[in-house]
Every structure is written in C-alpha cells, then in structure tokens.
Amino acid sequence: MTTFLPTPSGWPSILLARRGEPDPTDLAAAVRAGAFGGLTTAVRELGPAATIATLEDARLRGRGGSGHLAAEKWRAAARTPAKARYVVANGYGADPAASTDRTLLETDPYAVIEGAAIAAFAIGAEEVHIAVRATATEAIRRLDAAIVAALEAGFIGEDALESGQRIEVTVRPLQGAYMLGEETVLLKALESRRGQPEQRPPHPSTRGLEGMPTLVQNVQTLALVPFILRRGAAAFLGVGDPAEPGTVLVEVRGPEASGIAEVPLGTPLRDVVALAGGAARGRKVKAVVVGGPAGGILPAGQLDTPYSFEGLRAAGAHVGSGSVVVADDRACVVDLARVLTRFCADEACGKTIPCRIGLRRLAEIGGRMTAGTSRAGDLQLLEDLSADVVGAALCDHERLATLPLLSGLRYFRAEVDAHLERGECPAGVCRPATLAPAAAGRTTPARQSRAQA
Template sequence: MNREELQAMGEREQEKQQSYRCRLLCCASTPCLSSGATAVIETFKQVIKEHDLEAEVAITSTGCMGPCSRGPLVTVQVNGQQDVIYEQVTPELAREIALAHAAAEPKTVEKNILPGDLAFFTKQKKVVLSNSGLIDPDRLESYVARGGYSALAHALREMTPMEVCETIIKSGLRGRGGAGYPSGLKWDLVRKAPGDKKYVIANGDEGDPGAYMDRTLMESDPHRVLEGMAIAGYAVGADQGFIYVRGEYPIAAKRLENAIRIAERRGLLGGRVLDSSFNFRVDIRIGAGAFVCGEETALMASIMGRRGQPWPRPPYPAQKGLWGFPTLINNVETFGNIAPIIENGAEWYASIGTEKSKGTKIFALAGTVETTGLIEVPMGISLREIVFDIGGGIPGGREFKAAQTGGPSGGCIPAEHLDTPVDYESLSRLGSIMGSGGLVVMDDTSCMPDVAKFFMEFCMDESCGKCVPCRVGTVQLHQILEHITNGSATQEDLDKLEELCIMMKETSLCGLGQSAPNPLLSTLKYFRQEYEAHIANRTCPAEKCTFTEVPPLQLTEELQRRARLAKTDSEVS
C-alpha cells in the first residue's frame, strides 16, 4: 500500500459511514464490558436484524468513552452528528434506543442521558484519545478514515530521521511513563548511538493500583500506538519493535495482535512500509504481572527471557539495551502523542500546556468522586478543576481530604493545595509525581497512615528482592505502619520511619525502591497529626483503624515470616 491507496481507503470508509442514517456506537472497553456491554451490543444487533435495518443503521463496538462508572455507554449519531450519549444502558433500554433512533422519524429516549455540556466532557482536551469511543479498534479502515497512518506516510516521504527527532524535541513532549524525560532527546540519543541493530519498545506494563490509561489506549486505538512506534523506528533507525503488555490485559493484547496482523497485511508494518525502503516489525510480549517490570531495565530483561530484575545504569538503554543494542523505550501513552505531533506540527503541540510541561495528560480518575473514568486534560489544569468540575466533586456531602497521584511511587496532595497546577514541576514541589497517570481521590473518611500502609504493602509484595534496601526496607516500613494503625507504636517508631524512608530513597537500586517511601513521606508531611494521634492517643481521627491489645513488638504471622526472610537475606548480603 502506498500513500495514495491509504488516502483512498479513508475516503471509502468515510463515504460508507455517511451512508448510514444512524450509527450506534457502543463502548466495548473493559469497564463497560464488565458492566454488561456485551448484552447491550447483542440486543442492538438483534433489533436491527428483526426490523431489516442493516443498510440504514450501523452498530460499532468502540473503545472507552470516558465516564467508566456510568457504563455501559452508548453514543447515538444521526446523519453524522453526535446526537446523544446514554449511560447505564441495559438490554431493555438498548431496545428502546434502537427503535426510537432508527425510526423513520427518529426521536430521543428521554432517560439515562448524559448532557452534552457536562463538565466531564467540556473540560477535557483530547489529543491521544481523540479517536477513543468513535472508532472500531478492530477495523483498520475505521482508523484510517480519521487520518490514521497519514503521519507515518508524511514522515517517510517528506522528513529525514533527524527532522523527525527535531520535531519531537521542539514539541516539548516528555515521557508519560512517570519520569518525564524529554522524549525527543531520548530519540536523538538512540539515533546517534552506534549499532548495527536497534530496537523500539512500548511499555504497556502499568501496574499502579487504579491506573488503566495504557490499557485503555491499547484497547481503544491500537493502530495509534503502532503508528507512533513505526515513526519512532524510522527516526532512530530501528527495524524491530516490541510492545510489552501487562498479563492482566487480555483484551488489549488481543486487539493489538489483530491490529499488527492487519497492518502487516496492508503494508503498513513489516517489509517496505508504505512502499518505502523502511522495514519495521512489531511483536508482543506478555508480562507475568510483576510491578517491577514497569522499570525499563527489568522490562528488557523480561523481554529477553530472563528474570524481571533491574540492573544498574549506566549504560543506559539508549547505548546498550536489548541484547546489548541501542534501545528506545517509551510509555504507550507517549507513542500515542507521536502521530498528532507529526501531523499538526511541533508548534501546535507546544502551544498546549505550560512552559515546561507541554501537551495533555491522560488520568485514570478514581476513588471517592462522583464520576470516575478516563480523562485527558491539558497540562497545567488545576487539581480542583479535575476533582470538582470534571469529576463532579465528592459524593454524599463528604469533604475532600487528599488526592494520590503517581500510584505507589507518588504522594498525597491535601486540600490546601487543590489549586496547584497539574504539571511535572508543581507536583514534584509538593512531594508527589505525575507518574503514569493514576489519580485517586480520598474523602474525610480515609485514614492517611492506613493509606500509606496500603501502598507500602503493595511495594513490599512487588519488590523483586535484588537489592537489600528495597527488599528489607519495605518490610520494616510496613511493620512500623502496622504498629501505628493497630495502636502499638511508639514515638521512637515514628522517628525510625523517617530514617528508613531516607535510607531507601538514597540507596535502592531502581525506581521502585527509591520512590516507595513517597506516599509515606507525603502523608507524614501533610497529615502528621494523624500519625501522632494513633501513637499518643491510640485514636484514629478517621475512625478507620481498629486498635488491638498486641504488644509493640508482636507481628502477624505473615510479617514474622517476612521479617525472618529479610534478616536472613541481609546477613547473607
């Protein structure tokens, strides 16, 4: 396939879509499928078939539409225009919707309607998710009709690899996996690195509790990820790519496999991409569920068939990565930004966001907020706007207490900082990080020492065990937090808690151990009075913790086992 054939494919698909009088777009992402979307889609198909409307009404299974807590979601388009979005659609309601909108004189079913001017939609700016909820992720034509692969064609025909790298540099795009390193600079390092073989890796192994940004993009718009990887491969001189998909994401893996197969068959991946001299193949690797494999060196070890453990840097992957060759690793969301940047220009992208944090960011909005789901907002938007405008505020009349950003590696931001701009620098100053995009909202019923204990237990379980500070430190920190939340801690424990946190941050081998203390340190900084109340008064201000009569040094059986193992490992080391 060449560029002209690609354009013709898009035009044919547009004409086909315009030929339908009515289109029923049904969300088929994981949240909606888990709440009954399959039955809704089958009902639509049955009704349309019963009334012989296949030529007039199209039923499309799409990716995520955003407000996941309100699913299953259905968007109805009449004569090419978005008409109405229905929430919490049941098979019974689906039958009503199909009959009403597909009638000779279409009408709206006046129930379960999401207002078009809802702040959840109007406050967003969709760049990466611009296709999500509008296209069928299993049909290449659906993607091409909205400009898909035109950026790749433009790069191959009209830009040199150096010009592609310079465009990404000028755009100001920073890695969306958490560290926020300038993407263009990383690309240029790999481009300049000597090597007969180079690789591109898309990191889709997000493991933060409550985060599902990458999963949604891979499920909703897999070709966008592949196009971004292909452009990256052309820019850095790689002919092989890998997508590392978390093992708990079977739908994402299936849709990516289908997209790769179709793209190779149509000449958009594989040999002689778009009739050029550029070759680029993509393979999928499924992770085994280890959180540490989100770290780039552990991820590469896993791809190579080794145990997923990090190794010291330098050398960095840009110089020596997969099998010793230069390797470009970017988060899935980062690759989702590439095609829009190439298509619209670096200046366009750089005009979005703040001076140092350009573009948009996808967040998985979760916790105690009226509307949870996936959102994409411009960098620099305030936390207050996200929680109270887009999310609709705290349900049940409760008060906002904190927002956790960055998952187990992030921190908790209290109410007095609600007007903080959400960008890399501002979050860092508050003791948190952007992370991959998890955002958990907590109300006044949350106990902050208990929250810190939850994240420390997660890090303790997910530690690969390679370095002593992380392997032993997480166990000891969790042990002290257990004492605090059951009322058996002393002031000495609180002092020791802070010392251990500093030790872990300064001496752990990889980002997991270095950032594991962040939730604890941020809650100590902003909610220290809660820790002191647990210790001095044996009371929990949030009335969450249950105090026991256990002596200060008594541990649960599981913690005793972990402590013994940690001590043994420490002695061996």
C-alpha cells in the first residue's frame, strides 16, 4: 500500500494528478481528465517534427536518473535510417528502496501509455515495450487493462488515432538484479539475452533493440509528455526551476514518516526532507542519502541544495532513483557509506575490471573503517581507487557507486578520520564498540540489530 506524503498547497501535480481515482483504468474518467489530449495534439496539429521541437522548448530531461535532454534522443532515433524503430518505457525500478515508477504505473497507466504512444508517433516506431518488474503485479494488471481499453477506443493499435501509423503497446514483465535497470542491460533482457552493459556510442537511440534505433525513456519522463503537448512548453517551463522544469517523484524515508511525493525540480532539499517530517522528535538531521544505493551522502549544511539534476550533481549527489533517506544524529555516516558501497560492489556485473575489483576494494576499505581495522594508506587508496574506477567507467554504475564514500569524505571528514586514524566511531554505531569511548556503555538500535544478526 503506497503512502503519499502531503505536499504544500500550490505545488503542481502532473504525475500524481490522478492519485485517488477509484479506478485508474477507467478510460472514460481518464479522458475527461485530459488523457490522450496530448496524443491528439501531436497527431492532428503538430506532426512528428513539431512534437519533438515542443519537447525541446520544454527542456524535458529524463527522470531515470541521468537527466539527459529527451528531445536529443527522440531526434536521434527519428533521424537514424532504419527499417524499424522501437520505444522502450523503463519502468523497471532498479532501486529496491524506491517504488516511485511502480506507483506511477499503478496510479496513472494512461499517462505512460499516452507518452509512449506520442514518442512512437514522433520517431516513427510501431512497437512500444513497457518494461516492468515481474513482481509489480498490480501495475502489470492495470497496464494490461488500460492497453486493452486504449486499443478498443482506437488511441493505439493498427491505425492509432487515424494517424496512419500502427502503434502496438506491450507490457514486458522482467525480473533480475539491480543492473537490469541500466538501458543496455534492459534491452538485452527484452531480447532474452544475458545482460551486461554495452560500450556507448552507439547509443540505443541509434542502435538498440535488434540493432534498430530505440528510444529508452523512463516512465516518468514519458508521463510528463502528454502534459507538455496539451498545455504547451511554456506551461511546463512555468513549473519548478525554469532551467530544469517540471516535477519528479521522490520517495522520502525518515524516522518520522516515509512515502512518495511529487516535487517540483529546484525545490530546496530541506523542503523535500520536511515532507517526511525531518528528524525524529528531539533529534537533528545529520545526513541525507540522495539518489539511491549509489547516491551521495549530504550533510545538514547542504539542505539548501536545489533538488535538481545540476544542483545535486554539484553537491556530489544525484536524482538517481528519486530516493531520499533522512538519517538523524544517531547515524554513523561511515557505516552508511560502507553499506551502500557494499551493495554497489555486490551488484556490479563484473564486465569491467576496475569496477569489479575497484568497488570490491572500496567496500573492503569501508568494512575496515567500521571494524576499527583500517590500515595505513587506506585513505590514499580510497581516493586513488575512486579516481581509477570513475576513469574506466563502461556504464554509469561505476561512476555513481563511488559517491557514497566520496561524499562521506567530502562532508564528514572528521568522522572518517576518527574511524581511519583512531578506530573510533563517534556515533557509537560501528564495531568494535570498545574502540569508541563516547559510545562506551551505549547500545544503539543499529548495534543491537547487528548483534542479533
């Protein structure tokens, strides 16, 4: 059961506009609320080239984490000569702690189907594949029902909206590990091939599924497209930060509350954290993990950072999966970084040696720091390895996976030094507890649960 966090009045609602609808698959109700108005504008008024130009004017960026300009990919796919083109809606939701994409698919399946159909029309693709986790059974059920209704109404299908173009939409349930969300792995999974990332270029927009131009776009990105075409680029530019307009779904987890909210890009991180009530009563926010397992750990002093692609990037984090985890002053940042780095090392596919070995070594350094067994030179090794790992990146995982430790080093240097140089954990979380004088005699919930494990 999804919890939606209340947002301040005046915040726009595009992606979650249909939240609370008794039946999100009710096509008549969706059409009354504007569904398929964007597709109608694209087909009957704009045509493919002007549709892409409208997205460019709206400065729509991909919501799957990287923030690439959508129009650039659409144009590349449309211009590449080919006998077939494809659209892939990435709704896999790799981050196990974020259910934003699944929630969107459950809440407004028509927005994703319509956005994907507009993309298919604009680039000349006849097939749309909506990739979803096989375990997201309710999302799959609603998508299937919505596709049948949209087909019967003629919005998609053999002659979609009498455009003369066939647009066939299929739901593709997939199950795999974290890396499956990466676009080149996803494409291989859709072809039933073993998945490891591919070198780029060529990007999928010019060479993807079956070697054909394939537009891979996150489901939130696609769901924003109907709004832009219905209301115009100017209306979209008026939402959030004009440099990075629009909204994005965020899953905030805090000691007081957790849930999903739609946030205008550019909102100060402080206001995003406040959606979940901030720190526990009587506690202070110490750190915020932004972007998922390969996210950055930002200190309370960075709460004025704009929650946007460029704002977070400059601070050493990223939008990533849309996950925001609030840690209060009882948390140990080094331990947080260790857990995240370990996850990233375990999930790395192993194709690139600096990533396979480098992330493993970084996770070991994190492990030594929290066990009070750091070695001389570990700090230098951490910095050197991080630089090497990033420099040899074959996919974004490598670059992003170093963020937890690097941002920990950047913002919590005293805490890192205490672990590295004196084997102390100022928060009293890490083992062996006796090495932390401040923690002697205290048993934190984290230590208790580890002792029981």
